[in-house]
Amino acid sequence: MIDINGMKGFICDMDGVIYHGNRILAGVDRFIHWLKESDKQYLFLTNNSSYTPRELQQKLARMGLDVGQEHFYTSALATAAFLKEQAPGCSVYVIGEAGLLNALYDVGITMNDVNPDYVVVGEGRGYSLDTITKATNLVLHGAKLIGANSDVSGPIEDGIAPACRALVAPIEMATGVKAYFCGKPNPLMMRTGLRILGCHSGEAVMVGDRMDTDVISGLECGMSTILVLSGISTRETLKEYAYRPGLVLDGVGDIVDVARKAAGS
Incomplete structure (x- = not known):
């Protein structure tokens, strides 16, 4: 107990x-x-890497819950902290939402879709065949593959939704490269x-x-x-x-x- x-x-x-x-x-x-x-x-x-702490605070506020912004920590922030420690000032190609993009910007990481140091994948509505094809070829050309978290799915109101691990899997399978997950x-x-x-x-x-x-x-x-x-x-x-x-x-x-x-x- x-x-x-x-x-x-x-x-x-x-x-x-x-x-x-x-x-x-x-x-x-x-x-x-x-x-x-x-x-x-x-x-x-x-x-979930999609939201910033402020967005999470506001989401709970809409549900009637008063929780300060300082009480939230996300896999997006963990990913940004990891990359800042490993490769300060690196560049990345990102598939993800504002929570992930803002976390990376805030630690001085820049976006690069030509020759990035890393491909970083989180949950995102912009995920498509075009974006995973781009990510696949960048990894084949030497970019390291990072996943914000290793969740395969997540609960939603009427069932489940594919999460980061499931979204990274096609890139891993196409390239033979295993991702490192930060969450x-x-x-x-x-x-x-x-x-x-x-x-x-x-x-x-x-x-x-x-x-x-x-x-x-x-x-x-x-x-x-x-x-x-x-x-x-x-x-x-x-x-x-x-x-x-x-x-x-x-x-x-x-x-x-x-x-x-x-x-x-």
């Missing part, structure tokens, strides 16, 4: 945990109120999240809806883990993995119930 009340920090996924598309999930408002009321450090750590479960992203919170791994909980990114990333960083069944993973798919989360709940609202029950006892 996890001592939820004794934990200092909470790192939470967003897609499938906080919302599906533009629909907020049950119990989320109670969970966020409890985090604030209990003076917990918290960070929404999302593999969860890459420990670099998790360590950054803990650093932002000011927490040691033993003081923090990873809350997510996926065994293959959220739970494994928390476990491998020494954090406690909570799987919520409001997104991708189910009780049936749990059986496929050799590892287990510390706690399995229907949704984040149940975290509040567990905490209050423990406090009462």
